[in-house]
Amino acid sequence: MSKIRVFQSIEETRDCLGDQQYIAGDEIATTAYLAQQLGKPLLAEGPAGVGKTELAKALADSLDRPLIRLQCYEGLDETKALYEWEYAKQLLYTQLLRDQLQQTLAGARSLAEAADRLADEEDVFFSMRFLLQRPLLRAILSDEPVVLLIDEIDRADAEFEAFLLEVLSDFQVSVPELGTLTARQRPIVVLTSNNTRELSEALKRRCLYLFIGYPSREQELNVVRLKVPDLAPQMAQQVVELVQRLREMDLRKLPSISETLDWAQALVALNTENLDQKTLETTLSALLKHETDLRKVQRQLGRIDDDDEVDWDDELRRRGR
Amino acid sequence: MEERIVQFISALRSGGIRVSLAESADAFSAVENLGVQDRDTFRLSLRATLVKDLESLPTFEELFPLFFGSGEPPPLMNLMENLTEEEANILAEALRQFGQRLQDMLERLLRGEKLTPEELEALGQMVGLHHADDLRYREWMARRMQRALQFEQVREAMQEIMELMAQMGINKERLEQMRQLIAQNMDSLQERLRQYAGQRIAENMAEQRPEDALDELMEQPFHALSDSDMQKLRQEVRRLAALLRSRIALRQKRAKSGHLDAKATIRANLKHGGVPFQIKHRDRTVKPKLVVICDISTSMRHCSELMLSLLYELQDQVSKTHAFAFIDHLEYITPDFQGNRANEAIQQVLIRMPPGYYSTDLGHSLQNFADDYLDTIDQRTTLIVVGDGRNNYNDPRLDIFRKLAHRSSRTLWLNPEMPLLWGSGDSDMLEYVPLCDRVLQVSALSDLMAAVDQLLVEK
Numbered sequence: 020m021s022k023i024r025v026f027q028s029i030e031e032t033r034d035c036l037g038d039q040q041y042i043a044g045d046e047i048a049t050t051a052y053l054a055q056q057l058g059k060p061l062l063a064e065g066p067a068g069v070g071k072t073e074l075a076k077a078l079a080d081s082l083d084r085p086l087i088r089l090q091c092y093e094g095l096d097e098t099k100a101l102y103e104w105e106y107a108k109q110l111l112y113t114q115l116l117r118d119q120l121q122q123t124l125a126g127a128r129s130l131a132e133a134a135d136r137l138a139d140e141e142d143v144f145f146s147m148r149f150l151l152q153r154p155l156l157r158a159i160l161s162d163e164p165v166v167l168l169i170d171e172i173d174r175a176d177a178e179f180e181a182f183l184l185e186v187l188s189d190f191q192v193s194v195p196e197l198g199t200l201t202a203r204q205r206p207i208v209v210l211t212s213n214n215t216r217e218l219s220e221a222l223k224r225r226c227l228y229l230f231i232g233y234p235s236r237e238q239e240l241n242v243v244r245l246k247v248p249d250l251a252p253q254m255a256q257q258v259v260e261l262v263q264r265l266r267e268m269d270l271r272k273l274p275s276i277s278e279t280l281d282w283a284q285a286l287v288a289l290n291t292e293n294l295d296q297k298t299l300e301t302t303l304s305a306l307l308k309h310e311t312d313l314r315k316v317q318r319q320l321g322r323i324d325d326d327d328e329v330d331w332d333d334e335l336r337r338r339g340r
Numbered sequence: 341m342e343e344r345i346v347q348f349i350s351a352l353r354s355g356g357i358r359v360s361l362a363e364s365a366d367a368f369s370a371v372e373n374l375g376v377q378d379r380d381t382f383r384l385s386l387r388a389t390l391v392k393d394l395e396s397l398p399t400f401e402e403l404f405p406l407f408f409g410s411g412e413p414p415p416l417m418n419l420m421e422n423l424t425e426e427e428a429n430i431l432a433e434a435l436r437q438f439g440q441r442l443q444d445m446l447e448r449l450l451r452g453e454k455l456t457p458e459e460l461e462a463l464g465q466m467v468g469l470h471h472a473d474d475l476r477y478r479e480w481m482a483r484r485m486q487r488a489l490q491f492e493q494v495r496e497a498m499q500e501i502m503e504l505m506a507q508m509g510i511n512k513e514r515l516e517q518m519r520q521l522i523a524q525n526m527d528s529l530q531e532r533l534r535q536y537a538g539q540r541i542a543e544n545m546a547e548q549r550p551e552d553a554l555d556e557l558m559e560q561p562f563h564a565l566s567d568s569d570m571q572k573l574r575q576e577v578r579r580l581a582a583l584l585r586s587r588i589a590l591r592q593k594r595a596k597s598g599h600l601d602a603k604a605t606i607r608a609n610l611k612h613g614g615v616p617f618q619i620k621h622r623d624r625t626v627k628p629k630l631v632v633i634c635d636i637s638t639s640m641r642h643c644s645e646l647m648l649s650l651l652y653e654l655q656d657q658v659s660k661t662h663a664f665a666f667i668d669h670l671e672y673i674t675p676d677f678q679g680n681r682a683n684e685a686i687q688q689v690l691i692r693m694p695p696g697y698y699s700t701d702l703g704h705s706l707q708n709f710a711d712d713y714l715d716t717i718d719q720r721t722t723l724i725v726v727g728d729g730r731n732n733y734n735d736p737r738l739d740i741f742r743k744l745a746h747r748s749s750r751t752l753w754l755n756p757e758m759p760l761l762w763g764s765g766d767s768d769m770l771e772y773v774p775l776c777d778r779v780l781q782v783s784a785l786s787d788l789m790a791a792v793d794q795l796l797v798e799k
Contacts, residue, residue, distance in 0.1 A: 106611035223392035
């Protein structure tokens, strides 16, 4: 049996994540390493598109573990997250096994005896065979260690959050018909939240907290170079420069790293050699997702580029007077 | 070290961060795992385990260097060492021009002597540092300590000495070098004072009992709330909202007493071969639509603000809220809330509508409402008025209020005054009461919470 792979140090964590094309800063590497060492879930918060989900994927890949993903949404409940009995299959089996059942029951002298005999066979129908495993149960029952990603937990209801507490603190669940199932291998759990609502104190208490914000200029440049190697270095510089400038503006949705990458890829696909006004206008929609933002930025950029002319106009007017 | 971490955690608590016992245990095991050799790793391991939301991060970053030193300020330089005899003489001559106290201080600076812990302690005593338990006082305390050391005079004296020495004929380059060294020494001393002030304040914070007065505050009448109380309550509102939310959600889940939903039942029971094991009911919970009219005159401001914050924390539980504020006339304030906290939004409104003396006029405001915003009320709307019903003897416009109450599905009045006082003086409350479906007295945050809870119950 092969040994389970674990990170030995923070540096190794960072390097392994780096091998998976995930550039982790000190914070991310330290917190990820701690999550593994302490066996605690990691709660990653931050704006959309800064690589929270990507972190879980990179962790799974670098540790050679399968990734089990639970996408949260409003109305998500236990039957979708944990387990469900496969009713149709149970029904089918009872139909097909009718003869056997009849044999079993044949010769019973009273109704009570027949019922007893049937009860003895009950286990057949409430066994793992008929249990439809949903992500959480899959993560718990998995023979090999996994990385469990609970994505966008802030979208799920408050009750679901409370239900998660049991799972996350003990890594066990109870199925009434089967008893308590305990994790064979403690999974590494990553929860992500876009911060659309406040998570409960109880949940936060059980997690390690990691805030992933927008990357710094250097980090972003590194990511762009790594993920879009076809983009000319000069252009990469310009792209990052502009995105960083946009983040300082008052926009409805600030572009995050995933949008930067989209844009960079778009520029590569269009074979752009330099960022002029025209390319900007046509490709900016990869970066900005709101009509109002788009117009605001176009106006702003136009103004900066036209600065000289505006000055001249003013000058002329002043002289005319 | 452990002691220090415990102190740090209690300082975090008194800084307003909730740190549970389990979390501090996590912090210790994290530190055990990663050690304390690398300061940055140590900081990150504490941060990941102790701080669980974005707003608390700045407090953490501010307190951390105060407990686990950000390194000493740059060491002080001794200038006296490498002076030639002649230069030393000139310096001694120049120094003689000043008073004894100043002279001592100057010599210390020149020799590069650090302040001893005892001296720092004495300085702190002198400026009352042991009473300070809020980091906002840090800069102020550091400045007071500088003043106690006569920093300004020393700086001026240094300037004079430099000029004197220049006159006495010291090498210009040398002099410039000395000037720079002295400036460095002074900066370093200043930094030391700042650090000391910060550390002391942080330690005071650590000794302070964490706030346990919140429960009392919940029961505190609105008019007796101070600004700092309001600050605490504002934070509390978010927690309360979460509490209310789960209560509401539970209630809605259990309240499936509606009619049989045939479609859903058939669909749900397909897996049982059409045998209806699971009965599905139609969900009857309708999210309420709210129109809130708030009195934001001085006497009512706290009450209205907390009410609005509560409602806005619960936006997901209602289908739509229109908020209005009035003193002498009415303003639509929902746009102010977009991206703002309730208190900031109310501040904005107050700038547009400065409170005068005795100018509250609900009658006129109701008229405004009927003129411009009547369409916000339909038969699904709950109308909420937060006010004390004191109209300054203006026309209460009961006719309009009756019309509004009639149009809305129900009308709720929240009044912080005791029922005993209703109708006394300029209060028109007793006249409004019969027109409302419910009138609740909300004199403290706990009442307010109960009122909002009521509001979201099915009628």
